[in-house]
Amino acid sequence: MKKVWSVVLSLAAVLAFFLGIWLIGRIINPSLNLDQTALLRFVFVGVGLLIVFVVYLLTKNSKMWEVGTRQVVYMAIGAALYAILSYLFNGTVFVVPSVSQVALRPAIAIPMFFGYAFGPVVGFFTGAVGNMFGDALTGFGLSPQWSIGNGLVGFVAGLAWLFTDKKKSLNVVLIVSAVLAALATVLYLVNPNTANGVFFDAANNIFGDAKISLGAGLSLVVGFVIVLLVRFIFHKNIDVAAAVTWAMLGNILGIGFAAVSDIWINGYSPVVALVGEFIPSAGPNLIFAAILVPLLVGAYASIQKQTGR
Structure with a gap:
């Protein structure tokens, strides 16, 4: 209770x-x-x-x-x-x-x-x-x-x-993340001209109608690949591998939840919400997850060792 x-x-x-x-x-x-x-x-x-x-x-x-x-x-x-x-x-x-x-x-x-x-x-x-x-x-x-x-x-x-044995969970998490990232990226490739609704450049006569760049559209796949590399590079350090892998799934589901909510809140179409909001937000997050989460986990492990916890 x-x-x-x-x-x-x-x-x-x-x-x-x-x-x-x-x-x-x-x-x-x-x-x-x-x-x-x-x-x-x-x-x-x-x-x-x-x-x-x-x-x-x-x-x-x-x-x-x-x-x-x-x-x-x-x-x-x-x-x-x-x-x-x-x-x-x-x-x-x-x-x-x-x-x-x-x-x-x-x-x-x-x-x-x-x-x-x-x-x-x-x-x-x-x-x-x-x-x-x-x-x-x-x-x-x-x-x-x-x-x-x-x-x-x-x-x-x-x-x-x-999971008591965190290693056993990683493959399932990777597969789920890969499927979700692939589906979102396919949606972008099918809809590459999704408008960037808040980009205004009067000098170039752009008023919220510029399409999302290729880099932003593919950022989720790029981020996934980087996380995947980190996961296998640190395969002997289960804490780093698990932290990065689970952080990736959390990022995809959490940011996905927020983007999908805008379908009702802001009246976006599913394509606009997922291609225009979710991908360019979740993709860069994965890149930072792959770089910074291992550093934080390593620093925390070092502190634990020094303090005897």
């Missing part, structure tokens, strides 16, 4: 932070107020929270659901780090062509790592609350459903804890 309440309170805390950031943020910065789709956005927030709770009910005997003082501290640290790094990289460094502003975000490695290292609840809180705070700090506007998607990235990365 204690475990279920700790999970419920953690999910309730995510919702409370979301509401607080929105209600207080819009007073400080009017651009943080949500439009008439506010209720629908929070419906998808609820769907995301429900997904986490259902997975908990199905796997509640696992130790990965323990939420004590240590996990709460990790949540706070993870969310703070992700918020600050998201603020630094959300549209301030690079922008990948898409139907909405999607920055190259090395910060995505934070919820991936925190989920894998400290469990799915920590990963979910880190990604969801950290992204929401990061958006508020940036001041571009809030997208609660995308913050939940970021939370699911960390959540799925933490599901590696379900």
Whole structure:
């Protein structure tokens, strides 16, 4: 009973932070107020929270659901780090062509790592609350459903804890990720002229009608290949291999959840949502996952060795 309440309170805390950031943020910065789709956005927030709770009910005997003082501290640290790094990289460094502003975000490695290292609840809180705070700090506007998607990235990365022998899970995760990446890429190849709805270049008479670049369209496959290489290069280091592989699946499912929600929230067609939002967001994330997650896992292992934990 204690475990279920700790999970419920953690999910309730995510919702409370979301509401607080929105209600207080819009007073400080009017651009943080949500439009008439506010209720629908929070419906998808609820769907995301429900997904986490259902997975908990199905796997509640696992130790990965323990939420004590240590996990709460990790949540706070993870969310703070992700918020600050998201603020630094959300549209301030690079922008990948898409139907909405999607920055190259090395910060995505934070919820991936925190989920894998400290469990799915920590990963979910880190990604969801950290992204929401990061958006508020940036001041571009809030997208609660995308913050939940970021939370699911960390959540799925933490599901590696379900397997005592993590190595046995990797092939299944790789196959599922490969199928999803291939399907999305085929959709891009069939629809290569999908419009970049927020790219405006008056000098060249471009007003939101430029097609997505080839590099952005193929970024998911490129990211998958890089993750695959890292997985096999580090085949003797199961923690690095598992962290990168599960982070990849988390990225595909979490960002996919956010992009698909925009079919209803923003009225996008499935092609626009998946080709214009999902691919150019999830693809670069995989590249950073392959590079940064192994570094974080290695650094954490070194700290554990030095402290004797």
